[in-house]
Amino acid sequence: xxxSPIFFFLLAASLAWFSMKHSVNRPPTPDAGxxxxxxxTFREIINIKLIESGEKERLMELLRERLIECGWKDEMKAHCxxxxxxxxxxxxxxxxxxxxxxxxGRASIPDSIKAELLQRIRSFLVSAAQ
Amino acid sequence: xxxxxxxxxxxxxLCLKLSSHFFEDLLDSIIVDVASECHRIARLGLDHNxxxxxxxxxxxxxxxxxxxxxxxxxxxxxxxxxxIFGQTHPSVANEIFECMNCGRSVMAGKFAPHLExxxxxxxxxxxxxxxxxxxxxxxxxxxxxxxxxxxxxxSTSTNRLANGSVGAGEPYSNGTSEEP
Numbered sequence: 001x002x003x004s005p006i007f008f009f010l011l012a013a014s015l016a017w018f019s020m021k022h023s024v025n026r027p028p029t030p031d032a033g034x035x036x037x038x039x040x041t042f043r044e045i046i047n048i049k050l051i052e053s054g055e056k057e058r059l060m061e062l063l064r065e066r067l068i069e070c071g072w073k074d075e076m077k078a079h080c081x082x083x084x085x086x087x088x089x090x091x092x093x094x095x096x097x098x099x100x101x102x103x104x105g106r107a108s109i110p111d112s113i114k115a116e117l118l119q120r121i122r123s124f125l126v127s128a129a130q
Numbered sequence: 131x132x133x134x135x136x137x138x139x140x141x142x143x144l145c146l147k148l149s150s151h152f153f154e155d156l157l158d159s160i161i162v163d164v165a166s167e168c169h170r171i172a173r174l175g176l177d178h179n180x181x182x183x184x185x186x187x188x189x190x191x192x193x194x195x196x197x198x199x200x201x202x203x204x205x206x207x208x209x210x211x212x213x214i215f216g217q218t219h220p221s222v223a224n225e226i227f228e229c230m231n232c233g234r235s236v237m238a239g240k241f242a243p244h245l246e247x248x249x250x251x252x253x254x255x256x257x258x259x260x261x262x263x264x265x266x267x268x269x270x271x272x273x274x275x276x277x278x279x280x281x282x283x284x285s286t287s288t289n290r291l292a293n294g295s296v297g298a299g300e301p302y303s304n305g306t307s308e309e310p
Contacts, residue, residue, distance in 0.1 A: 011301075027218075038220070039182060042144075042148075043148060043151065046148065046152075050152070056156075059152075059156055060156055060159065060160070062155050063157070063160060064160055064163075067160065073164055076161070076164045076165075076168075077164065077168055080164070080165065080168035080169075080172075081168070081177070081180065083178065084168070084172045084180070084246045087171040088178075089173065089175065089180065090172075090173065092169065092172060092173075093169075094165060094166055097165040097168060097169050098161065098162055098165045101161060101164070101165055102158070102161055105157070105161045105164075106154075106161075107135065107155060109157065114153065117153055117156070118149050118150070118153055121149040121152050121293075122145055122146075122149045125145050125148060125149060
C-alpha cells in the first residue's frame with residue numbers, strides 16, 4: 001500500500017519530535033544554584049583573540065600616537081581645564097571629567113584616523129575568522 | 131534559507147558593526163587615560179598655567195604686604211636684608227680678584243678705595259709716584275718748579291692732581307728734594 005510509508009514516516013517524525021521535547025537522554029543538569037553558562041558571543045571570542053595576539057595593544061598605541069600628532073589630545077586637555085577651572089581643581093572627580101569630555105572626544109576624531117583604525121580592525125577580523 | 135550573497139552581506143554588516151564597536155572601545159580607553167592624566171595634574175597642583183592672572187595678582191599682593199609690614203626691616207638690618215626675590219647679599223661685595231695696577235689681590239667691595247690709593251688720588255700715592263718719576267726731572271731742570279705730574283695717571287686723576295698739586299708740589303718748589 002502506498003500509504004504506509006507515509007504513515008510510518010509521520011509516526012517516526014512525531015516520536016522523534018516528542019523525544020526531543022521531553023528527551024529521556026538529556027545531558028546531566030548542572031547544580032541547582034548555578035546559572036547555566038552562556039556560550040561566549042562572537043564578539044567576546046574576537047576580543048580575546050585581539051588581546052592574546054597583542055593586536056589590541058598595537059592598535060591602542062597606534063591610535064594614541066595618531067591622536068597626539070593631530071592635536072586631539074591637547075584639545076581634550078584644554079577641554080578638561082575648562083571644567084577644572086569652573087569647578088575648582090580640588091572638586092573635580094575623575095568620573096565627572098570622563099563624562100564631560102567623552103561626547104566631544106568621540107565627535108572630534110578626524111575621519112582619516114578613524115578610517116585607518118577601522119581598516120586595521122577589519123583586516124584583523126577577517127584573518128581571525130579564518 | 132540564505133543565499134551565498136545574502137550570507138556574505140550579513141557577515142559584512144556584522145563585521146562593520148563589530149569593528150565600530152572595537153574602535154569605540156579603544157577610543158573610550160584613551161579618553162579615560164587623558165581624563166585621568168588631567169585629573170592627576172589638577173589635584174596635585176602641577177598645572178602652573180591653570181590660572182595665570184589669578185596667580186600673578188596673588189603674588190603681587192603678597193609682595194606688597196611683605197614690603198608694607200612694619201616688622202620687616204629694610205635698610206637697617208645689615209647683612210640679613212631680604213630683597214623682593216627673597217635673596218640676601220652681604221653689604222660689602224666679597225668677591226676677590228687681582229688689581230691690574232699693582233697686582234695685589236683685593237676684595238670687590240674695597241676695590242675703589244684701593245684704586246684711589248694705588249693709582250694716585252691720595253697724598254701718599256702721589257708722593258710715592260712723583261718721587262720716583264719727577265725726581266729725575268727735577269735734577270735735569272735744575273730746581274725749576276716741577277709740575278706734580280704723575281706718569282701713571284689718566285685724565286680723571288690728572289684733574290684731581292691739578293687741584294691738589296699745590297700741597298704736593300710744595301716740597302719741590304721749595305727746593306728740598308726727598309731722596310727716593
